[in-house]
Amino acid sequence: xxxxxxxxxxxxxxxxxxxxxxxxxxxxxxxxxxxxxxxxxxxxxxxxxxxxxxxxxxxxxxxxxxxxxxxxxxxxxxxxxxxxxxxxxxxxxxxxxxxxxxxxxxxxxxxxxxxxxxxxxxxxxxxxxxxxxxxxxxxxxxxxxxxxxxx
Amino acid sequence: xxxxxxxxxxxxxxxxxxxxxxxxxxxxxxxxxxxxxxxxxxxxxxxxxxxxxxxxxxxxxxxxxxxxxxxxxxxxxxxxxxxxxxxxxxxxxxxxxxxxxxxxxxxxxxxxxxxxxxxxxxxxxxxxxxxxxxxxxxxxxxxxxxxxxxx
DNA sequence: ATACTTGCAAATGATTTGCCAGTGT
DNA sequence: ACACTGGCAAATCATTTGCAAGTAT
Numbered sequence: 001x002x003x004x005x006x007x008x009x010x011x012x013x014x015x016x017x018x019x020x021x022x023x024x025x026x027x028x029x030x031x032x033x034x035x036x037x038x039x040x041x042x043x044x045x046x047x048x049x050x051x052x053x054x055x056x057x058x059x060x061x062x063x064x065x066x067x068x069x070x071x072x073x074x075x076x077x078x079x080x081x082x083x084x085x086x087x088x089x090x091x092x093x094x095x096x097x098x099x100x101x102x103x104x105x106x107x108x109x110x111x112x113x114x115x116x117x118x119x120x121x122x123x124x125x126x127x128x129x130x131x132x133x134x135x136x137x138x139x140x141x142x143x144x145x146x147x148x149x150x151x
Numbered sequence: 152x153x154x155x156x157x158x159x160x161x162x163x164x165x166x167x168x169x170x171x172x173x174x175x176x177x178x179x180x181x182x183x184x185x186x187x188x189x190x191x192x193x194x195x196x197x198x199x200x201x202x203x204x205x206x207x208x209x210x211x212x213x214x215x216x217x218x219x220x221x222x223x224x225x226x227x228x229x230x231x232x233x234x235x236x237x238x239x240x241x242x243x244x245x246x247x248x249x250x251x252x253x254x255x256x257x258x259x260x261x262x263x264x265x266x267x268x269x270x271x272x273x274x275x276x277x278x279x280x281x282x283x284x285x286x287x288x289x290x291x292x293x294x295x296x297x298x299x300x301x302x
Numbered sequence: 303a304t305a306c307t308t309g310c311a312a313a314t315g316a317t318t319t320g321c322c323a324g325t326g327t
Numbered sequence: 328a329c330a331c332t333g334g335c336a337a338a339t340c341a342t343t344t345g346c347a348a349g350t351a352t
Contacts, residue, residue, distance in 0.1 A: 030326070
């Protein structure tokens with residue numbers, strides 16, 4: 001049940017880099033695929049397929065198909081913050097995991113190793129190897145917690 | 152953005168208890184509502200609306216409506232383990248949170264306080280108050296990790 | 303009696319699929 | 328050329344909603 005056959009590790013931080021990675025995996029660079037990538041680079045965080053589509057005037061179906069392909073080849077992934085559509089991000093270099101506040105709707109990206117101690121704790125207590133890449137860690141952020149406590 | 156106005160704390164562990172809690176909240180006990188509750192008690196873990204419907208020969212719509220009502224009044228909640236439908240559980244007495252293994256599909260329920268240290272760690276590192284009630288902690292269980300490592 | 307519930311059909315939101323025409327390599 | 332892509336319509340899955348008829352209190 002392991003995922004796609006991603007042989008070579010990928011790392012890119014700009015469009016040319018992503019195009020190169022994409023080429024190495026035998027994917028073509030069509031106009032809409034390029035536009036999806038551009039929109040993902042332009043975004044400052046996870047975005048929905050619908051946002052990508054309307055930002056670049058693309059067909060929603062085509063955006064979904066491109067995201068699926070990019071995801072299958074490991075250039076993109078998606079995260080859930082709650083109900084509502086999944087949000088897509090470039091994998092690029094360095095995975096991000098998210099702390100999502102369902103009071104103010106803010107998502108804070110954290111570097112993967114910042115959560116390693118948390119994973120280690122869960123692993124040692126339960127034997128379970130937790131991953132927070134697909135579901136954000138939902139809760140109340142520091143600001144909202146403070147606001148709530150001063151009320 | 153705080154949820155429902157649940158004045159009195161509720162605690163029940165059998166059907167009569169749930170019916171009492173339900174009555175206290177002014178809800179009626181219709182046939183399908185009782186059947187939904189029975190099915191939830193019979194289930195040994197989170198179940199989908201569809202499972203509940205077919206197990207008791209209920210109209211799916213009615214199951215969803217009852218679950219929504221029960222959830223709004225705090226007797227039921229739902230959890231997501233990945234893609235696919237949300238799964239419903241009785242709130243009863245003692246919340247459970249889940250460690251879900253996406254290799255073997257097993258969900259392990261853990262008592263709320265078992266995750267308190269994890270929550271504390273996240274709180275102290277990020278100021279974020281994490282809740283794992285809505286999204287399970289997804290990853291690889293001990294058995295699957297062992298199997299993977301011995302390969 | 304009155305408000306809450308159900309059944310059934312239809313709508314919704316997110317995502318996927320079929321099919322044929324178009325295009326990247 | 329040939330396989331990969333796009334457009335558009337239609338299907339799918341999970342869930343919600345409208346409305347008239349039924350029922351719990």
